[in-house]
Amino acid sequence: GQNIDQPTEMTATEGAIVQINCTYQTSGFNGLFWYQQHAGEAPTFLSYNVLDGLEEKGRFSSFLSRSKGYSYLLLKELQMKDSASYLCAVRDQGSGNTPLVFGKGTRLSVIA
Amino acid sequence: SQTIHQWPATLVQPVGSPLSLECTVEGTSNPNLYWYRQAAGRGLQLLFYSVGIGQISSEVPQNLSASRPQDRQFILSSKKLLLSDSGFYLCAWSGGQGLTYEQYFGPGTRLTVT
Numbered sequence: 001g002q003n004i005d006q007p008t009e010m011t012a013t014e015g016a017i018v019q020i021n022c023t024y025q026t027s028g029f030n031g032l033f034w035y036q037q038h039a040g041e042a043p044t045f046l047s048y049n050v051l052d053g054l055e056e057k058g059r060f061s062s063f064l065s066r067s068k069g070y071s072y073l074l075l076k077e078l079q080m081k082d083s084a085s086y087l088c089a090v091r092d093q094g095s096g097n098t099p100l101v102f103g104k105g106t107r108l109s110v111i112a
Numbered sequence: 113s114q115t116i117h118q119w120p121a122t123l124v125q126p127v128g129s130p131l132s133l134e135c136t137v138e139g140t141s142n143p144n145l146y147w148y149r150q151a152a153g154r155g156l157q158l159l160f161y162s163v164g165i166g167q168i169s170s171e172v173p174q175n176l177s178a179s180r181p182q183d184r185q186f187i188l189s190s191k192k193l194l195l196s197d198s199g200f201y202l203c204a205w206s207g208g209q210g211l212t213y214e215q216y217f218g219p220g221t222r223l224t225v226t
Contacts, residue, residue: 033214042202042217043156087156097144097163097207099171100215104155 002026004103006088011109012078020073020106022088033100034062034073035087043087046073075108083110114139118203118218125225131176131190133201133221138184140208145186146215147178150200162186163207198225 003025012018024032031050035043049055049064049071061074073086085107089100115138125131137143147159158171160178168178175194179187186203203218 031213040222042220045214045216048214097161099146099158099161101158102148102156 002090002092002101004088004090004101006086006103006106008104009107009109011111012075014078014080014110014112016078017074017076018078018108020075020086020088020108022071022073022103024069024071024088024090024103026090026092026101028092029066029090030093030098031091032062032064032071033089033091034060034071035089035102037085037087037105039084046086078110080110080112083108114205114208114212114216116203116205116216116218118201118221120221121219122222123224125193125223127195127225128192131188131193131197131223133188133203133223135186135188135203135218136184137205137208140205140210140212141183143184143205143208145180146204146206147186147188148202148204148217150202152199156202159188193225195225198223 006022033048034046036046037043047062049062054063059076064071085105087105088103091098091100118135144163146161148156150156160170162168162180165180176190201221204215206212206215
């Protein structure tokens with residue numbers, strides 16, 4: 001089966017750093033993806049990891065450990081506009097055609 | 113660059129009425145296409161995906177169906193809507209000419225069944 005777990009909600013202060021964790025259990029693995037979804041809008045792609053380690057993209061970084069079935073999204077210098085849901089998703093088979101399986105998302109609230 | 117369109121943006125339909133939601137992709141060919149539904153406060157549920165014209169894989173048995181009449185067109189339909197069909201419907205694409213690995217979503221259709 002497939003299981004992707006993330007915290008339901010998190011709160012952080014403007015200017016701070018926040019780490020959103022994701023653990024997964026899937027029959028196979030071919031990539032982990034992070035998306036941002038503002039309320040009422042569609043998800044937008046943030047990052048993709050297929051090898052272990054850290055991928056950095058501006059204020060956002062994503063880390064993967066395949067042996068632990070674990071990833072995190074790190075958001076630095078938080079801004080109010082970062083208040084959104086963050087979705088962790090996994091492609092669990094070798095083909096690029098395979099749809100992503102999504103976690104339920106972590107709702108992040110950034111407060112002043 | 114690639115763009116994905118969905119319409120309508122919002123829809124209010126009575127129980128028992130039919131449904132047709134359309135999704136089109138521009139700027140690439142032979143994309144993989146997906147339909148997801150997001151119920152209020154819940155995660156994204158994969159409904160259908162397609163790797164080519166006329167090829168549809170169904171993930172969840174229900175009163176919805178999908179069709180892909182053209183390479184870059186994906187349609188979600190129902191003959192009779194249920195209250196439980198309410199939700200945010202999202203079309204997505206991946207693959208295509210650039211073998212794009214991640215999925216990109218359209219703006220979504222918010223459906224309310226009354």
